[in-house]
Amino acid sequence: MSFVVLTGVQKHFGPTVAVEDFNLSAERGEFVSFLGPSGCGKTTTLRMIAGFEVPTAGTIVLDGTDITYRPPNRRNVGMVFQSYALFPNMSVADNIGFGLRVRGRPADQIRSRVGELLELIHLPDKGKRYPFQLSGGQQQRVALARALAFEPQVLLLDEPLSALDAKIRVVLRHEIRAIQRQLGITTVYVTHDQEEALSLSDRVVVMSDGRIEQIGTPFEVYNFPSTPFVASFVGTLNVLPATVIDPAGGRLSVGGQEIRIDRQIEASTGSTISLALRPEMVSIGSGPDGANRLRGSVADVSFLGSIVRLRIRVTEGVVVTLDVFNEPTLVLPALESPITVSFPAEGPLVMIGAAVGPVDVDALEATL
């Protein structure tokens, strides 16, 4: 049986539906992320697991015990907050040992456990400091140690890295995952940052408007999005208008140029569909034999550090974005110069009748 089970969980705030029919089973030691835009219900769901919100309907079961209506201080669930929430009047050691003192553990046991955790978070000499004497990254490490000190059954993290700068975020992200693996603790992580969710998680729950859009491994969610929302929210997406030439043979026309996909198209000849294409599926040049090719001109070149993003205008209103790895010998094409790009037949996802340009998720959804 799964370790954390949410069944038919709903949360309404007056007439507003924050979470709708949420079902999830997480295994012991699994790292699950809730990913979605602001207001999608991910934090509300996490707060229901923590006990800070009571579900309007549904049940939450932890290790076989129904904890739906159990108060937060009797759940044995550790939580890390975006704002750190360290107790300003207590030293780092006292903060970490707070949960153990609440449980009435002997002083020497608390001291030894606090020492262990300070080592774990690489702050062995900071026990006597106060939170205001630490950097943001150090404070969040202490918050993590505090949440782990009393050996909770589940660790909940509510956008713990959002308040930190980019570099520290990446370092701390790896540390969180390493500590989670080392302790084997079941973890639920809330984020709106797809990179964080994809790099950290065993499974990702993509949410939108209070509903689950897709649950899957990062690989599945990224490569096989089950809804248009997931396709657009996770990663960057080209949406190209295409006219069906031969549905059975998977032949289409994009900007007057013929391409082929590796499956049948469920649309009639002459109808318009949309193709979703990841930038990393597209390469500069003609590609191998059998690859789809589009000719156009360079509309824009953006230098993003490790990658360079090119926007290729195939025809008026049809633009393909692709990424090229940066390297010192890279020769970038000039603006408006002619260029050919290619992509494999298995690259595009078919979205029948969808709009072109920025993805209109509602419109796309209606077509699938």
Next chain:
Amino acid sequence: MSVGSGGSGAPFGPIGVMRSWLKPRPGSDGQRRRRGSLVAWVILLIGVAYFIVPLVATLEFSLRPKPTTLAYSNVLKDVKFGSSLLYSFTIGIITIIVSLAIIVPTAFWVRLKVPRLRPFVEFVTLMPFIIPAVILVFGIIRVYSAKPFVFTRTELGSDALLVAAYVVLSFPYMYRAVDTGLAAIDVRSLTEAAQSLGAGWPRIILRIILPNLRTALLSGSFLTLAIVVGEYTIASFLARNNQFGVYLSLLGQNKAFEPAAVSLISFGLTWLAMIVIALIGRGTRGRVTVVGAR
């Protein structure tokens, strides 16, 4: 030319003088800076004089009898001075305890659970500014002098009414101090963090919230103490003649120099209380303000 008019004519009076000080004039930056500095010093001296001159005058008046310390020795020898001060401090401390017991949980709960009620609670705590003390005390006497609540016939009952009235008078100061203290800390996150670590409400309030409100609680408490010690109207109508304010008033009716001496002594005690606040609050300043980015 009209006063305060624009154009080339300079306005009359102190405002005109200040405007002319503030008006940019030709000259080097150094000259302007020196002139600005001089203006600042003059304003500071006027401010200091505003506070110091009455005190110096009171001190000078209290030292007129021969020997010069006579008024002070008379006051300190007067048994009623000590007893009234002790009585007022006792009533003040009880008032502070009751006020804290009502205001801290209320302000905490409003911030945490029902923030939309905050304007209403703020309005309720402002009532003592709207209803004069004399109205309040008449109401108290009318309600609590007849059955079923007969409080005014016993000393203890009257003292209880006095405390109750002072608790109401302390609301605007105590609520604002506590609410400001709560605003400086992330109450919700701290409470939820403590809950997730297994803490119940008593531990959250006693170990997390109150220690982080130390300065705010001290400010509210000393303001309450200052109000109680100096209050006259309610104590007088409730026949609490041992109250310090009433004692001070009676002293003023019968003696010339002693009231000045008592005023300065009570002023000194107030300053002592302020210094205590500053000393105790200094250790917590950094800790309270830095809770983490939001």
